[in-house]
Amino acid sequence: MTRKEQRHIYDAVGIGIGPFNLGMAALAEGTGLDCLFFEQKSEFNWHEGMLIEGTTLQVPFLADLVSMADPANPFSFLSYLHEQGRLYHFYFLEKFHIPRNEYNHYCQWAARKLSSCRFGMKVEEVLPFGSEDGFLYKVYVRDEKTDQVRSVLARNLVMGIGTKPYLPPHAEWFSGKSVFHSSQYLKRKDEMLGASSITVVGSGQSAAEIFLDIARSIDDGACQLNWLTRSKGFFPMEYSKLGLEYFSPDYIDFFYALPQEKRDALLAQQDLLYKGISAETIGEIYDLLYEKSAAGKETSFHLQPMVEVTGIDQSDSTHVLHCRQWMTEEVFQKQSDVVIMATGYKPAIPSFLSGLEDYIEFDDQGRFQIEREYCLKTHLHTKNEIFIQNGEMHTHGVGAPDLGLGAYRNAVILNAIAKKPLYPVEKKNIFQQFMGETTQKAGPKDPTSRGGHTHVFC
Secondary structure (H helix, E strand, O other): OOOOOOOOOOEEEEOOOOOHHHHHHHHHOOOOOOOOEEEEEOOOOOOOHHOOOOOOOOOOOOOOOOOOOOOOOOOOOOHHHHOOOOOHHHHHHOOOOOOOHHHHHHHHHHHHHHHOEEEEEEEEEEEEEEEEOEEEEEEEEEEEEOEEEEEEEEEEEOOOOOOEEEEEEEEEEEOOOOEEEHHHHHHHHHHHOOOEEEEEEEOHHHHHHHHHHHHHOHHHHHHEEEEEEEOOOOOOOOOOOOOHOOOOOHHHHHHHOOOOHHHHHHOOOOHHHOEEOOHHHHHHHHHHHHHHHHHHHOOEEEEEEOOEEEEEEEOOOOEEEEEEOOOOOOOEEEOEEEEEEEOOOOOOOOOOHHHHHHEEEEEEOOOOOOOOOOOOOEOOOOOOOOOEOOOHHHHHHHOOOOOHHHHHHHHHHHHHHHHOOOOOOOOOOOOOOOOOOOOOHOOOOOOOOOOEEEEOOO
């Protein structure tokens, strides 16, 4: 393995190329900012294990890479459709929610066009670097093909690594071909369909889509299909128009102004804003169950809410799930050849930040402390910042992972990096108000204000 030094200084280096950093690359194009983005994967692929045929995005197509910040941008979804010769097809489709596979292809289209995106490049380490040009970040990147490591210098970092799949400890122990996270579903689907029993654990959209896909794929009576969740029910996600206003810059301002203990308490009560199932998917599941049980046919489906899986044991070629119905306190066991854990994702502190960890401020739960403008609080005493994408739910609210707020967040970050308004940021976007009357009359707090002192940018 060889190392190669590079002296050029980038305005920003992005680490990880998911939809959010890809959107930043698209919005940065043509602004004069010199940015570079690295991704370990060899090509863009968004949740490839969940690109199930027939599934759609849960947000309208306007939540593409750029439109909510710059509708005329050449990397919009409509521009993609135009180039693909599909504008009339989409026009006649008359749907706002597009197929997930098409969204992934759209992002791949944008990634191929953006010269600032580098795939097959793993960021291994980031270190502080002092020079005659002031404080910089030195980013060491390994080429996955050649194994060569080179370094690049950047004034700012943008972490777009997202979250990682979460498995409860009892499932991690058995993680493999027959116990796995929902993110691996399509990779394991063919080999698991011959099982005599399959259990899906979880209550969100991923669990519902997997249950529906398996139910459609298996022959009647050929497999016992279970769906267990500790949630109170298989409930729809909140999708009313006023409910959607929680995914707005206005709500971010309100949420960010709260003390951290109130933020945590509020998030715990908002599961159905981002963890529920689409009403359409629930309807498809019910219709399928109804059809398969018609004319007195016996079905092999078992759906049970309010059940927590507390442990998993191996028994010959199958697994024994230890379950508890937490309302009645009943404890029971269920056998299953395959267990699919749709147990969500969790934030992670990437290993490449170890060289900067002593400078980064964490809260009492070990989470990043994050400014309103999406930069980490640090002890670095520099205006060259570390920005974060989709790691700020605890500070900015339920909209952190939402694709519809990605372009807005990127506009805020790019304005901060450029130290000037490259993109306008709307101040009033919703009909309701979240602030109290007194606060509302006094005017909203400047979202770029820190510690009583006003800063126009990070």
